Amino acid sequence: MGGGPAKERMLITLPMKEPTELVERLRSKFPHIDITFKNVSYTKDKAQHESEIPSDIWHDITLLFTLSALPPSPASCPHLSLISLYSAGSNHISSHPLYTSTSIPITTSSGIHGPQIAEWVIMTSLIHSHKYKTLYELQKSHRWGKKDTSSDYHSVRDMVGLRLGVLGYGSIGRQVARVGQAMGMDVLAYTASPKPTPEKKKDLGFIVPGTGDPDGSIPSAWYSGLDKASLHDFLKRDIDVLLISVPLTEQTKHFLSTEEFKILSQDGKRPAFVSNIARGQIVDQAALIAALKDGTLSGAALDVTDPEPLPEDSELWDLENVIVTPHISGVGQAYTDRAFQVVETNLERRERGEGLINVVRRERGY
Incomplete structure (x- = not known):
């Protein structure tokens, strides 16, 4: 029955x-x-x-x-x-x-994506900081390069002491934080809601063994909120590398635009590097391109764009300080x-x- x-x-x-x-x-x-x-x-x-x-x-x-x-x-x-x-x-x-x-x-x-995406974030950050695009072009043309400090690949700044801002401290952000800390970076976390207690800082989702930040102990400071004032307070914290790993919602659509890039980089006095593995629409792409071209930002690694696929005539393809990949940072065996x-x-x-x-x-x- x-x-x-x-x-x-x-x-x-x-x-x-x-x-x-x-x-x-x-x-x-x-x-x-x-x-x-x-x-x-x-x-x-x-x-x-x-x-x-x-x-x-x-x-x-x-x-x-x-x-x-x-x-x-x-x-x-x-x-x-x-x-x-x-x-x-x-x-x-x-x-x-x-x-x-x-x-x-x-x-x-x-x-499930934390390990492979964290590797993509670190890989592209190092490609930028170690000037690997220039080195790759030298290899393709069979040239050894110049032995003088005027070449841009002689001006490498390692990650030790740099500040990583993780905008969206979920499973992906936690694994990037873990790797970043191992490289000597200071980590700041940003979440939609406050995490005032050790219990609230815990990751209660699926965790690949040996990865992430299960108890939320890695960040030296936490920030939170979905309002612009809270976001701006976070972006003012001398961040060198900003990881965008928040979900796309009505509140986070175009969460970052011209004003945010200026605050992040102190009007270009301290250009930051932006890495987006979340969704393209979280960023105002026209504002991002402008900030990359005028030096407000030092560079960007983009696994997501708006729209996708990225049109062939987009300026992003040809900007020297940009790395674009076709939404593949999360794939893996x-x-x-x-x-x-x-x-x-x-x-x-x-x-x-x-x-x-x-x-x-x-x-x-x-």
Whole structure:
């Protein structure tokens, strides 16, 4: 009797060939869950996803693990009780009725990207500070270079004693802070809400073992707020490298523009380096280009732009003090395995009646 499915049913919809070992690991650990894997298109076209997944599958599932393929409406998945996202963010589904009109828990894969993104941040920062673009051009032209201090690659400033400002102290920011501190940098943290106690400073999400800042002990100071006055107070703190790692929300769209770049770099007297691995729209891109061209900023490393892909005629491509990569800082061979680890952790916690990790708080947008 009753209207629900006889057992738990999980649907995994990802744009890849089935990772058999990982799926079998879940089946072995949770034999009471009937798991189906569907290789779907890597697309934002909802109609395409709907054509790839029959309506009867949506109707019976209780658990969904996906990147962006969602049931067309809440009515099409009446038994769905948990949505696990393959991505670190949820902004790409924030207009879907399952997000806006239900209270079904949504979790993300936040926490799995810290190691590879931190390496990208440090790599691009060193490319800038060690003048590697110039050195690479010398190598391509088979030239040894000049043995005099007038060459720009003789004016290297190491990271020791520099100040790293982490705008968004989540899992990614914490791992960048860990590596930055190991290189001798002082770290300042910025979060949306205050973290006045040791308990509030803890990272309660998924943590790759041996990484990050689990107890929040690395920053020498914490700042917080979503208002401009609080942001400006943070940017005034003699920051040499600013990492942008906040989620994109209505409050953070164009969070950084002309005024913020001037405050950060003291009107160009102390040009800072900006690294953006979050979302392109957090930065006013026209203002960023102007600041990079007039010396307000010393340079930028951009894994995200506005729009994406970056148009061929964008000035950013040809600015000598800019490094552009095609939104790849988070990719890595361990990505899928770690994303499955997050799902596995939450299924375990769910069975024990414990709270889930990486739960999206819809009221704040992430």
